Amino acid sequence: MRLITYLTTIVVLCVLQVVRADPAHTNNWAVLVCTSRFWFNYRHMANTLSMYRTVKRLGIPDSRIILMLSDDVACNSRNLFPGSVFNNQDRALDLYGExxxxxxxxYEVTVENFIRLLTxxxxxxQPKSKRLLTDENSNIFIYMTGHGGADFLKFQDAEEIASHDIADAxxxxxxxxxxxxxFFMIDTCQANSMYSKFYSPNVLAVGSSRLDESSYSHHSDVEVGVAVIDRFTYYTLDFMENIEKNSSLSLQDLFDSYTFEKVHSHVGVRTDLYHRDPSKVLVTDFFGSVKHIVKDMHDQDNDFQAVLKDHDGTDGYTDHIVNLALSKNERNPVESSKAVSVGLATLRRSERSVVTFDKSKGKAKWSAVVPISILLGLLVLTLSTQSQNNLSSRTATAHSF
Known part of the structure; x- marks a missing residue:
């Protein structure tokens, strides 16, 4: 039994040799979809273009925004303002712009293309500019608007996407x-039914109306002749206009801003699949850009000393020191020997450390010394235990004679 226990322990230790770090949030993407076409659905295109303007204003570049739009409004023969789309009757902001x-x-806006885009x-x-090139560190904001019903959303009055289609994607x-x-946001009739089938982790969803409720337009422009924006999107934008790139407002603040008096329907939020508290999630975690700060290497000698003093060459700082040495070599060849000697000395110390860290892969690894030492120790312990048992058995046999 003891031998089985030891073998089980060895297997567990081998499995634990590689420990993955939690994935970090390093980039944001936005997928903005207007599923309607035709002039009388002007407001749906204005909804989508309004969200497009918002995420761009907060820093997400066009290279990380996928915009799906019928694009038949700006140059429509009924448009009294050719080449322009507005979301307010004062027409202060041209959403189409330049x-x-x-x-x-x-006709590229189809259910098939949307599913292929996500997966x-x-x-x-397929050109890269029309692909969603995300990874395990990407936060994705998905906005959809159009005509829908219980568990479905129409695509250009020609086909439908069901809630379970999006869930499976x-x-x-x-x-x-x-x-x-x-972060999934949808503005349509009975919108909350569209996220009811979701089952994947780390998905937060909000919809403009619950089952058996309509989603209403906010107001019309007499000269345009149709409604120019929906109520849910209007009040979302009203909140977002107070957001800047360094804003501390959370998604819970956004959710709390929706009231029945404003939206005329019951906005729904689904959080059971999401691992974070929305009150602690910044709006800019999805709507804004992610900045990477690179340290100015103006005083590399101080960097060497700081790394050596604080970390003594362990925890993966070897790569950092060697990079500093190489940079010093390029900028001042006279001091190259000093820089390289410091890097090599630190490298030798790090090789004797128990744990190493590979920054390029984001994985913490046990060095080979640890599992081998454990295996040898357990083997010695097993053999010594067996020898002791054999000796006790022989002693007992001798006494019996």
Whole structure:
């Protein structure tokens, strides 16, 4: 029995040799989808373009925004303001402007293309500019608007996407490590039913109306002749206009801003699949950009001393020191010998450490010394125990004679 216990312990230790670090949030993406077409659905295109303007203003570049739009409003023959789209009757802001990049337009806005976009199931001919090139460190904001019903959303009055279709697409994304977190927002009739089938982790969802409720437009422009924005999106934008890149407002603040008096329907939020408290999640975690700060290496000698003093060459700082040495060599060849000697000395000390850290892969690894030492120790312990048992057995036999 003891031998079985030892073998089980060895197996467990071998499994624990490699410990993965938690994935970090390093980049944001936005997928903005208007599923309607035709002039009388003007407001749905204004909804989507309004969200497009917001995420761009907060720092997400066009290279990380996928915009799906029928794009048949700005140049429609009924438009009294050719080349322009507005979301307010005062027409103070032209949403179309001069810098709108529509990735999927017209009849490219289909259920198939939307699912392929999320799951990245494309052929080699698909350009990178029309792909969602996310990874396990990506936060994705997905916004959809159009005409819908219980568990479905229409695509250009030609086809429908069901709630379980989106749920299964998210599951594939999770299996393929295509996201860190997803924030799903939908503005349509009976919108809350569209996230009811979700089952993948780290997905937060909000909808404009519950089952059997309509989602209403906010107001019309007499000269345009149709409604120009929906109520849910209008009050979302009203909140977002107070957000800057360094804002400390949370998603819970956004959710609390929705009231029945404003939206005229019951906004729903689903948080059971999400691992964080929305009150502690910044709005900019999804709507803004992620900045990477690179230290100015103006005083490399001080960097050497700080690293040696604080970390004594362990915890993966060897790579940092060697990089500093190489940089010093390029900028001042006279001091190269000093820099390289410091780097090599630190490298030798780090090789004797118990744990090493590979920054390029984000994995903490036990060095080979640890499991081998444990295995040898357990083997010696097993042999010594067996020898002691054999000796006791022989002693007992001798006494019996």
């Amino acid at each position: 810098s709108v990049e529509v990735d999927y337009k017209g 990245d199931r494309w052929g080699e001919e 998210f599951a594939q994304m999770h299996e393929k490590k295509r996201y860190n977190e997803i």
